[in-house]
Amino acid sequence: xxxxxxxxxxxxxxxxxxxxxxxxxxxxxxxxxxxxxxxxxxxxxxxxxxxxxxxxxxxxxxxxxxxxxxxxxxxxxxxxxxxxxxxxxxxxxxxxxxxxxxxxxxxxxxxxxxxxxxxxxxxxxxxxxxxxxxxxxxxxxxxxxxxxxxxxxxxxxxxxxxxxxxxxxxxxxxxxxxxxxxxxxxxxxxxxxxxxxxxxxxxxxxxxxxxxxxxxxxxxxxxxxxxxxxxxxxxxxxxxxxxxxxxxxxxxxxxxxxxxxxxxxxxxxxxxxxxxxxxxxxxxxxxxxxxxxxxxxxxxxxxxxxxxxxxxxxxxxxxxxxxxxxxx
Amino acid sequence: xxxxxxxxxxxxxxxxxxxxxxxxxxxxxxxxxxxxxxxxxxxxxxxxxxxxxxxxxxxxxxxxxxxxxxxxxxxxxxxxxxxxxxxxxxxxxxxxxxxxxxxxxxxxxxxxxxxxxxxxxxxxxxxxxxxxxxxxxxxxxxxxxxxxxxxxxxxxxxxxxxxxxxxxxxxxxxxxxxxxxxxxxxxxxxxxxxxxxxxxxxxxxxxxxxxxxxxxxxxxxxxxxxxxxxxxxxxxxxxxxxxxxxxxxxxxxxxxxxxxxxxxxxxxxxxxxxxxxxxxxxxxxxxxxxxxxxxxxxxxxxxxxxxxxxxxxxxxxxxxxxxxxxxx
Numbered sequence: 210x211x212x213x214x215x216x217x218x219x220x221x222x223x224x225x226x227x228x229x230x231x232x233x234x235x236x237x238x239x240x241x242x243x244x245x246x247x248x249x250x251x252x253x254x255x256x257x258x259x260x261x262x263x264x265x266x267x268x269x270x271x272x273x274x275x276x277x278x279x280x281x282x283x284x285x286x287x288x289x290x291x292x293x294x295x296x297x298x299x300x301x302x303x304x305x306x307x308x309x310x311x312x313x314x315x316x317x318x319x320x321x322x323x324x325x326x327x328x329x330x331x332x333x334x335x336x337x338x339x340x341x342x343x344x345x346x347x348x349x350x351x352x353x354x355x356x357x358x359x360x361x362x363x364x365x366x367x368x369x370x371x372x373x374x375x376x377x378x379x380x381x382x383x384x385x386x387x388x389x390x391x392x393x394x395x396x397x398x399x400x401x402x403x404x405x406x407x408x409x410x411x412x413x414x415x416x417x418x419x420x421x422x423x424x425x426x427x428x429x430x431x432x433x434x435x436x437x438x439x440x441x442x443x444x445x446x447x448x449x450x451x452x453x454x455x456x457x458x459x460x461x462x463x464x465x466x467x468x469x470x471x472x473x474x475x476x477x478x479x480x481x482x483x484x485x486x487x488x489x490x491x492x493x494x495x496x497x498x499x500x501x502x503x504x505x506x507x508x509x510x511x512x513x514x515x516x517x518x519x520x521x522x523x524x525x526x527x528x529x530x531x532x533x534x535x536x537x
Numbered sequence: 538x539x540x541x542x543x544x545x546x547x548x549x550x551x552x553x554x555x556x557x558x559x560x561x562x563x564x565x566x567x568x569x570x571x572x573x574x575x576x577x578x579x580x581x582x583x584x585x586x587x588x589x590x591x592x593x594x595x596x597x598x599x600x601x602x603x604x605x606x607x608x609x610x611x612x613x614x615x616x617x618x619x620x621x622x623x624x625x626x627x628x629x630x631x632x633x634x635x636x637x638x639x640x641x642x643x644x645x646x647x648x649x650x651x652x653x654x655x656x657x658x659x660x661x662x663x664x665x666x667x668x669x670x671x672x673x674x675x676x677x678x679x680x681x682x683x684x685x686x687x688x689x690x691x692x693x694x695x696x697x698x699x700x701x702x703x704x705x706x707x708x709x710x711x712x713x714x715x716x717x718x719x720x721x722x723x724x725x726x727x728x729x730x731x732x733x734x735x736x737x738x739x740x741x742x743x744x745x746x747x748x749x750x751x752x753x754x755x756x757x758x759x760x761x762x763x764x765x766x767x768x769x770x771x772x773x774x775x776x777x778x779x780x781x782x783x784x785x786x787x788x789x790x791x792x793x794x795x796x797x798x799x800x801x802x803x804x805x806x807x808x809x810x811x812x813x814x815x816x817x818x819x820x821x822x823x824x825x826x827x828x829x830x831x832x833x834x835x836x837x838x839x840x841x842x843x844x845x846x847x848x849x850x851x852x853x854x855x856x857x858x859x860x861x862x863x864x865x
């Protein structure tokens with residue numbers, strides 16, 4: 210049996226990968242578009258990561274199940290490193306590595322991995338559809354919905370509501386420095402939804418006109434949820450203004466606490482914020498931040514809506530099912 | 538006696554100015570730099586307005602006290618229209634128009650106006666010095682102070698604290714779209730103060746590292762204070778995080794409620810936020826917003842510190858002294 214956990218331990222201890230540098234370079238090149246993608250939400254990035262892993266399965270770069278496991282392990286680590294806030298990548302990588310079995314043929318291993326990837330992808334899509342139905346029930350007709358940053362789950366929910374005949378408008382802010390708020394606006398107007406866009410600092414000005422706020426979620430664990438920076442201000446402002454704010458999040462984003470704080474590694478280059486800042490000015494450019502559950506009204510998951518108080522119990526249940534190493 | 542109030546009523550009723558179009562154009566040209574200045578705080582803009590009014594007094598464009606009053610009234614209105622959130626301009630204009638007297642010579646009228654302008658300028662500077670002393674006493678040594686947008690009063694207080702040997706660092710955000718946070722950072726590092734700058738949406742991330750927050754103030758009246766957009770988010774976040782937040786504001790910013798909402802006129806061009814936004818996207822680009830007193834810990838004025846609860850009483854006292862028409 211492929212010993213995933215010893216490989217993970219090796220990696221954490223700084224052990225070198227046994228892959229050829231040619232294979233390492235190849236995988237690193239495959240991961241570049243995901244590393245450079247500052248505009249996509251976690252679900253979209255996860256779908257792109259599934260494509261990368263399927264690509265690895267489809268080519269002839271390994272001789273046996275152990276080497277396949279090495280390749281997929283290296284790819285998973287690179288994906289996680291590329292987007293450390295998106296814990297669905299950790300879960301995706303774990304899911305595919307779990308099925309590696311040295312006692313069956315390489316071809317059968319590849320087939321099992323592909324099945325695991327397809328299953329993950331199918332679940333992701335089914336989950337988003339379930340979330341969209343719950344979110345629709347929360348949206349008051351004719352009102353303005355605030356949506357922050359770019360989350361493909363949130364976009365799917367809004368487009369679903371529009372397709373089901375619900376009339377509403379969306380307010381959003383630009384999301385400096387990457388401006389993924391513009392991507393959100395582009396997607397929504399293309400789907401026939403009117404958008405009001407403002408600067409991030411004006412969130413407090415537009416929120417009193419909104420009836421509800423939605424945010425996506427990159428990662429979730431005991432201490433709270435992780436999302437794009439600005440989400441905490443949104444949640445605090447909604448909390449003070451009595452505007453219900455929900456995080457839309459499927460269970461692929463759940464992660465154990467020991468791996469939850471990976472997102473803090475995501476310090477982006479200073480020049481994205483200010484090129485040639487004067488000496489004496491330190492730039493802080495972190496993409497993600499932690500939002501404690503107490504500041505949101507609830508979490509909309511594929512299993513329904515959970516209030517802030519219910520989240521810890523729900524999380525414990527999901528964690529028990531999902532985060533246990535499934536030894537084969 | 539020059540009847541200021543009938544002229545104001547004429548103006549409000551849409552009455553045409555009796556000035557020649559040459560004089561109107563000349564004054565409008567003088568006001569352009571103030572209209573285009575999106576980076577300066579209210580105290581700085583007021584000092585610039587004093588220069589404009591002194592310029593008008595220094596040239597030979599009118600034949601009698603009535604015409605001088607017309608010129609100064611037109612200039613005052615243009616200044617207020619250029620920066621409608623900055624109520625010190627309303628007070629400045631009122632102060633100078635109050636001294637116009639048709640029963641004395643043009644030369645004596647000009648001298649009285651100049652004295653009124655010099656008095657206003659002197660008060661402004663003395664007030665900032667008093668505010669700086671009170672602010673210094675609030676700053677815990679060795680800590681990080683959050684400062685929002687660009688306020689020359691806040692900058693003066695921070696530079697005063699540094700000059701008095703207090704060690705501290707300043708955190709700020711960029712203040713999209715005009716980026717006056719960069720102007721703040723430039724002024725502070727030039728004065729030897731270390732600065733940490735981040736995007737506006739990351740205020741919630743940096744605030745827990747700060748011990749106190751300062752904002753300037755463009756206008757103040759019964760309902761609250763007006764400052765650059767983003768100030769409300771700052772105040773809400775500080776309120777939730779138990780970080781004391783103070784507005785630094787001299788009494789030239791106090792205004793009666795009937796003229797308080799001028800700031801809402803200040804809608805800036807959409808293309809400052811997003812050039813070529815797609816059809817279906819409406820851009821909201823307002824520079825200023827209202828912050829209810831309940832979200833700040835206090836107001837630092839030239840008369841000392843007033844807590845949120847004490848502000849209404851203090852305001853009533855100042856309003857009584859200051860906002861009454863002083864008929865001469």
